[in-house]
Amino acid sequence: MARHCIGIDLGGTFIKFCLLDADRRAGGVFQLPTPTDRVPDGVIERMVEGGRRVLAEAGLKAADVLGVGIGAPGPLGISAGVVRDMPNLPGFRNVPLRDRVAAGLGLRAVLENDANAAALGEYLCGVGRSGGDMVLLTLGTGVGSGIIINGKILHGVHEMGAELGHVIVEPGGESCGCGQRGCLERYASATYLAQYAARQVRQGRKSSLEGILKAKDALNARDVNEARKAGDALAAEVWDRAAYYLAIACVDICRAFDPERIVLAGGMTQAGEDLLRPVQEHFRRLHWSITEPMTRIVISELGNDAGVIGAAGVAWQALT
Amino acid sequence: MARHCIGIDLGGTFIKFCLLDADRRAGGVFQLPTPTDRVPDGVIERMVEGGRRVLAEAGLKAADVLGVGIGAPGPLGISAGVVRDMPNLPGFRNVPLRDRVAAGLGLRAVLENDANAAALGEYLCGVGRSGGDMVLLTLGTGVGSGIIINGKILHGVHEMGAELGHVIVEPGGESCGCGQRGCLERYASATYLAQYAARQVRQGRKSSLEGILKAKDALNARDVNEARKAGDALAAEVWDRAAYYLAIACVDICRAFDPERIVLAGGMTQAGEDLLRPVQEHFRRLHWSITEPMTRIVISELGNDAGVIGAAGVAWQALT
Numbered sequence: 001m002a003r004h005c006i007g008i009d010l011g012g013t014f015i016k017f018c019l020l021d022a023d024r025r026a027g028g029v030f031q032l033p034t035p036t037d038r039v040p041d042g043v044i045e046r047m048v049e050g051g052r053r054v055l056a057e058a059g060l061k062a063a064d065v066l067g068v069g070i071g072a073p074g075p076l077g078i079s080a081g082v083v084r085d086m087p088n089l090p091g092f093r094n095v096p097l098r099d100r101v102a103a104g105l106g107l108r109a110v111l112e113n114d115a116n117a118a119a120l121g122e123y124l125c126g127v128g129r130s131g132g133d134m135v136l137l138t139l140g141t142g143v144g145s146g147i148i149i150n151g152k153i154l155h156g157v158h159e160m161g162a163e164l165g166h167v168i169v170e171p172g173g174e175s176c177g178c179g180q181r182g183c184l185e186r187y188a189s190a191t192y193l194a195q196y197a198a199r200q201v202r203q204g205r206k207s208s209l210e211g212i213l214k215a216k217d218a219l220n221a222r223d224v225n226e227a228r229k230a231g232d233a234l235a236a237e238v239w240d241r242a243a244y245y246l247a248i249a250c251v252d253i254c255r256a257f258d259p260e261r262i263v264l265a266g267g268m269t270q271a272g273e274d275l276l277r278p279v280q281e282h283f284r285r286l287h288w289s290i291t292e293p294m295t296r297i298v299i300s301e302l303g304n305d306a307g308v309i310g311a312a313g314v315a316w317q318a319l320t
Numbered sequence: 321m322a323r324h325c326i327g328i329d330l331g332g333t334f335i336k337f338c339l340l341d342a343d344r345r346a347g348g349v350f351q352l353p354t355p356t357d358r359v360p361d362g363v364i365e366r367m368v369e370g371g372r373r374v375l376a377e378a379g380l381k382a383a384d385v386l387g388v389g390i391g392a393p394g395p396l397g398i399s400a401g402v403v404r405d406m407p408n409l410p411g412f413r414n415v416p417l418r419d420r421v422a423a424g425l426g427l428r429a430v431l432e433n434d435a436n437a438a439a440l441g442e443y444l445c446g447v448g449r450s451g452g453d454m455v456l457l458t459l460g461t462g463v464g465s466g467i468i469i470n471g472k473i474l475h476g477v478h479e480m481g482a483e484l485g486h487v488i489v490e491p492g493g494e495s496c497g498c499g500q501r502g503c504l505e506r507y508a509s510a511t512y513l514a515q516y517a518a519r520q521v522r523q524g525r526k527s528s529l530e531g532i533l534k535a536k537d538a539l540n541a542r543d544v545n546e547a548r549k550a551g552d553a554l555a556a557e558v559w560d561r562a563a564y565y566l567a568i569a570c571v572d573i574c575r576a577f578d579p580e581r582i583v584l585a586g587g588m589t590q591a592g593e594d595l596l597r598p599v600q601e602h603f604r605r606l607h608w609s610i611t612e613p614m615t616r617i618v619i620s621e622l623g624n625d626a627g628v629i630g631a632a633g634v635a636w637q638a639l640t
């Protein structure tokens with residue numbers, strides 16, 4: 001009986017692969033560079049090549065495998081198995097990725113949004129494996145999210161749900177690329193946090209970040225956190241602002257979903273407790289007093305592997 | 321075979337009753353006054369009396385009935401079947417309402433939050449009966465909500481979810497009784513909309529509402545809408561402010577749940593199109609431009625009967 005699924009996580013720079021078994025043990029994670037010269041054909045060939053390598057390394061035959069789960073950045077047609085568009089890979093337009101990978105490997109395949117897959121990965125094998133509804137926020141270039149209710153990914157009826165990076169946390173606030181104002185992403189992603197700090201410095205705020213900004217012409221979230229830890233007042237204010245808006249979003253997540261846990265993931269969580277602690281503090285302060293906060297805010301356990309493990313988990317759920 | 325469920329909706333002034341059959345036909349709605357002198361015993365006796373009358377009027381025996389669904393205002397222990405507390409009925413503390421009504425009628429019973437029940441009522445028999453995930457907002461004294469995903473009520477792991485009246489729509493905004501600031505309820509409930517208008521008048525804003533306020537020492541949402549329609553500038557501003565924050569909440573609901581429809585219910589929806597139109601207009605303007613708005617905002621069809629019909633629906637879902 002087939003007791004394994006292959007996970008593939010398609011990113012703009014790397015494609016990751018793994019194997020997940022029926023006991024939720026994930027292993028054999030490796031990555032191959034994403035070919036950017038031949039899009040999409042070269043990309044799909046590499047996905048198939050990597051999938052075969054997963055089988056070879058584990059000594060499995062196709063018959064031992066239930067199927068393949070593919071995680072990819074949106075926008076996707078999830079149930080159609082189609083990538084509508086892919087940031088960083090301009091040739092990827094309306095590609096029936098699911099069926100082409102399935103045909104290449106001779107296996108059934110399913111497609112899922114990468115943040116949704118990461119949420120399922122943490123739920124099945126990471127910080128959420130003890131169960132209970134879970135919301136994951138990925139804090140990186142933007143803010144992505146995945147929502148797990150009763151063990152299943154919430155997609156929404158038009159497959160446009162779980163876009164918590166675009167909940168409005170500040171009405172009339174900063175303009176977002178999505179066309180809205182005041183989106184969470186504009187306050188709490190690594191990119192915009194750093195851009196906000198740079199803007200403050202350029203507008204004349206005194207800060208130790210000025211030297212870094214002059215040298216690199218840009219800042220990143222780590223620069224801000226390092227300056228904060230060295231006692232820089234502007235950096236502390238900017239970092240705290242992101243934590244505050246994340247906490248607002250966490251309160252709203254509790255009011256809507258009342259999950260067991262909210263999982264912070266993505267590049268910004270490399271700051272660990274430096275990020276988690278101020279978010280938790282704002283959360284406790286902002287949270288209603290009707291009950292104690294019952295939802296726990298935690299940092300992901302699987303880190304960058306959550307997506308590929310979750311992609312395999314998506315296949316398990318869809319194909320069993 | 322049992323093909324009917326009884327619905328009971330417990331309110332502070334009236335208790336409503338109905339019968340729902342397996343084909344989702346609801347009927348026989350009537351109400352009895354809520355006895356406020358003998359709480360909780362007299363209340364429970366009246367619920368049992370009303371339940372027997374439902375059977376008698378329909379010519380049914382207990383064996384024809386699957387069970388009873390009870391809707392009640394929170395806070396509840398839903399799975400425990402217990403009313404923790406009831407506004408307007410001070411003696412109602414930690415009452416095992418479900419089991420006492422069940423014993424009185426000799427039928428199985430289930431307990432549900434009244435806003436959740438109303439959402440299920442609209443989903444099964446009202447504006448949501450064609451299917452698809454649905455979020456209902458009740459706009460009255462406060463703002464309640466019910467969320468239906470895959471045909472089921474979303475409770476949250478601590479039974480504290482679907483409290484969308486307390487999502488933060490204005491960080492640092494008006495203080496709410498729940499201990500938070502900037503809750504939707506403080507901007508978009510009938511009560512607070514009218515209170516806000518009264519505050520503006522008392523602070524010296526010129527308005528035709530001044531005379532009504534002097535005569536009654538209070539305003540209600542209808543006063544504000546009537547003044548708005550007669551051309552009063554303050555009333556127009558206050559009404560529009562509520563619609564704006566409701567639209568913010570609707571955008572956030574789309575980003576989180578991406579439902580088929582958002583249903584507005586409760587006292588304030590007596591204003592009909594006067595409420596719906598400005599909410600829809602703000603919603604279209606605030607909504608992202610990545611896609612056209614796909615979620616429809618509509619007004620409830622069942623009105624005040626949604627709760628009692630939904631209570632019966634809760635019994636159907638739990639007992640089949």
